[in-house]
Amino acid sequence: MGLDTAIAKPHDELRSLLAGDLDAVNHLIRERMASEHAPRIPEVTAHLVEAGGKRVRPMLTLAAARMCGYDGAHHVKLAATVEFIHTATLLHDDVVDESGQRRGRPSANLLWDNKSSVLVGDYLFARSFQLMIETGSMRVLDILANASATIAEGEVLQLTAAQDLATDEATYIQIVRGKTAALFAAATEVGGVIAGAPEDQVAALHAYGDALGIAFQIADDLLDYGGTAAIGKNIGDDFRERKMTLPVIHAVAAAEGEEAAFWNRVIARGRQQEGDLEQAIELFRRHGSLDATRDKALGWAKKAKDALAPLPEGRIRELMRDLADYVVERIN
Amino acid sequence: MGLDTAIAKPHDELRSLLAGDLDAVNHLIRERMASEHAPRIPEVTAHLVEAGGKRVRPMLTLAAARMCGYDGAHHVKLAATVEFIHTATLLHDDVVDESGQRRGRPSANLLWDNKSSVLVGDYLFARSFQLMIETGSMRVLDILANASATIAEGEVLQLTAAQDLATDEATYIQIVRGKTAALFAAATEVGGVIAGAPEDQVAALHAYGDALGIAFQIADDLLDYGGTAAIGKNIGDDFRERKMTLPVIHAVAAAEGEEAAFWNRVIARGRQQEGDLEQAIELFRRHGSLDATRDKALGWAKKAKDALAPLPEGRIRELMRDLADYVVERIN
Numbered sequence: 001m002g003l004d005t006a007i008a009k010p011h012d013e014l015r016s017l018l019a020g021d022l023d024a025v026n027h028l029i030r031e032r033m034a035s036e037h038a039p040r041i042p043e044v045t046a047h048l049v050e051a052g053g054k055r056v057r058p059m060l061t062l063a064a065a066r067m068c069g070y071d072g073a074h075h076v077k078l079a080a081t082v083e084f085i086h087t088a089t090l091l092h093d094d095v096v097d098e099s100g101q102r103r104g105r106p107s108a109n110l111l112w113d114n115k116s117s118v119l120v121g122d123y124l125f126a127r128s129f130q131l132m133i134e135t136g137s138m139r140v141l142d143i144l145a146n147a148s149a150t151i152a153e154g155e156v157l158q159l160t161a162a163q164d165l166a167t168d169e170a171t172y173i174q175i176v177r178g179k180t181a182a183l184f185a186a187a188t189e190v191g192g193v194i195a196g197a198p199e200d201q202v203a204a205l206h207a208y209g210d211a212l213g214i215a216f217q218i219a220d221d222l223l224d225y226g227g228t229a230a231i232g233k234n235i236g237d238d239f240r241e242r243k244m245t246l247p248v249i250h251a252v253a254a255a256e257g258e259e260a261a262f263w264n265r266v267i268a269r270g271r272q273q274e275g276d277l278e279q280a281i282e283l284f285r286r287h288g289s290l291d292a293t294r295d296k297a298l299g300w301a302k303k304a305k306d307a308l309a310p311l312p313e314g315r316i317r318e319l320m321r322d323l324a325d326y327v328v329e330r331i332n
Numbered sequence: 333m334g335l336d337t338a339i340a341k342p343h344d345e346l347r348s349l350l351a352g353d354l355d356a357v358n359h360l361i362r363e364r365m366a367s368e369h370a371p372r373i374p375e376v377t378a379h380l381v382e383a384g385g386k387r388v389r390p391m392l393t394l395a396a397a398r399m400c401g402y403d404g405a406h407h408v409k410l411a412a413t414v415e416f417i418h419t420a421t422l423l424h425d426d427v428v429d430e431s432g433q434r435r436g437r438p439s440a441n442l443l444w445d446n447k448s449s450v451l452v453g454d455y456l457f458a459r460s461f462q463l464m465i466e467t468g469s470m471r472v473l474d475i476l477a478n479a480s481a482t483i484a485e486g487e488v489l490q491l492t493a494a495q496d497l498a499t500d501e502a503t504y505i506q507i508v509r510g511k512t513a514a515l516f517a518a519a520t521e522v523g524g525v526i527a528g529a530p531e532d533q534v535a536a537l538h539a540y541g542d543a544l545g546i547a548f549q550i551a552d553d554l555l556d557y558g559g560t561a562a563i564g565k566n567i568g569d570d571f572r573e574r575k576m577t578l579p580v581i582h583a584v585a586a587a588e589g590e591e592a593a594f595w596n597r598v599i600a601r602g603r604q605q606e607g608d609l610e611q612a613i614e615l616f617r618r619h620g621s622l623d624a625t626r627d628k629a630l631g632w633a634k635k636a637k638d639a640l641a642p643l644p645e646g647r648i649r650e651l652m653r654d655l656a657d658y659v660v661e662r663i664n
Contacts, residue, residue, distance in 0.1 A: 037485055040492045095427070153367050
């Protein structure tokens with residue numbers, strides 16, 4: 001997930017504003033990922049947790065809580081919870097995607113094995129669950145349980161939708177909610193809940209996280225057909241994995257005759273050959289699929305910014321607004 | 333886990349006593365494993381959930397709650413929670429062990445793939461989490477979160493302890509608590525908690541489930557060196573996977589010279605050849621390792637029965653006592 005490495009400015013200023021809280025989160029993460037009985041666990045998690053993740057999700061939890069005037073200590077637990085869930089998801093993704101790279105370093109399943117990735121991921125889920133219980137808030141638990149279900153459901157849906165040319169934009173958005181937006185939305189929402197913010201602000205925080213996550217993921221999927229290796233993604237990964245992302249959905253909808261046969265061959269049947277990626281990009285150009293995708297991403301970024309309206313004015317809100325611009329800046 | 337197929341009599345009478353509750357649990361399981369968006373999920377889970385599992389763990393939750401006089405409806409949710417956690421663990425085990433059989437049918441990871449097993453397992457964990465939240469009991473959540481962490485920790489510990497000749501009985505028990513006893517202990521304990529049972533009874537229920545799970549797992553590990561294919565296990569599976577179960581730990585402790593070299597070759601270095609399993613069993617006979625293991629299993633079964641003392645007398649308590657005898661009957 002390139003967001004972790006791509007964000008610079010609004011992210012960096014948020015990091016400064018929340019430096020004390022973030023130190024506490026990092027301390028708690030190191031403390032709670034330890035295992036008395038199984039030293040393999042911190043070996044695997046340290047690899048991920050210290051591998052340069054920018055802590056965007058926990059920072060959003062802290063930002064939401066502070067913006068809503070929270071002055072307790074539970075937001076730190078929730079931020080660590082969110083990072084544990086994120087890390088567990090990455091570990092399980094490594095198994096699932098048979099990927100060999102994660103944040104520019106070999107993924108845990110290559111350094112250790114699939115077994116460790118699955119089980120240490122399970123351990124982190126359990127630890128996140130223990131942490132959130134310590135807040136004593138049933139509502140927070142409910143939000144995070146629902147997010148966990150949406151995440152898993154979205155990932156399963158992605159499995160079955162890949163290679164299926166009938167996948168439409170609604171299904172795509174459902175997948176993106178699962179793989180990306182659900183955890184952003186929960187991260188911001190629980191920050192507001194723990195602060196005791198009014199209902200309209202809690203709803204605004206959820207809507208912001210949801211739209212931010214979707215904007216980010218659409219931008220990321222677009223860059224898969226035109227980014228550079230510098231952002232840590234290889235162009236065409238999604239194409240080779242036959243994923244039905246927005247550019248493909250758009251181009252397939254416009255395809256007839258030979259074009260339809262092309263998509264059927266490369267996505268549905270998976271018979272890819274030299275030059276197919278270039279041909280796909282040419283079809284995107286012909287139908288304006290990349291422009292249409294970019295417009296969607298910008299639309300979701302705007303939704304994220306608009307969602308902030310009911311929230312308390314101030315520097316944090318401005319930076320959250322800037323963050324929404326930032327996640328789509330690379331494609332604009 | 334052979335318990336699901338091996339238990340007959342005490343299990344069957346408990347099933348009759350709790351028939352109404354169990355129907356409600358089965359109904360809830362079918363309802364909650366559905367997914368609006370990802371039809372792959374019920375496909376995978378139905379395969380497991382309907383594959384003849386005897387529902388031992390959820391039945392223990394129901395039994396504990398009823399024994400302690402509960403007449404509400406939350407025990408049904410907790411029983412379904414426990415079965416979801418169990419099923420999720422099986423799905424992740426299938427990936428982890430690269431096993432090809434589960435309950436006598438091809439495992440989910442062969443019928444579908446590793447991806448589905450990991451992600452559908454995650455989905456079931458999330459669903460179990462949603463279910464337990466509906467009880468509104470923070471204490472129940474705490475017990476189940478701690479059990480989840482112990483399960484994952486035990487499974488990771490098993491990974492690192494396999495092939496390690498220095499593994500001792502304390503480490504073995506820690507592994508067994510994780511892979512088997514933690515969920516039994518949580519299953520019985522939450523039944524008491526939801527019933528509002530006094531503290532000594534709640535502690536008794538935990539101790540019973542813990543000891544029952546350990547007795548069962550030791551018996552199961554013993555049968556791996558002397559059971560029959562009729563119980564669904566192949567003799568020598570643990571040996572081939574170089575697992576440090578109690579018979580091996582006992583024999584290794586008694587080994588010198590050539591025997592030590594044998595264990596080093598077959599377990600630590602994994603250079604197994606024709607006749608090694610027979611040689612291992614011969615060494616067990618020489619040192620009384622199987623008898624010593626059987627004594628341990630009987631000792632834990634006795635602990636389980638003794639733990640029941642503070643609980644209300646009645647048919648359920650008698651059957652739970654019989655169940656403790658039953659899990660070790662096959663080895664006695």
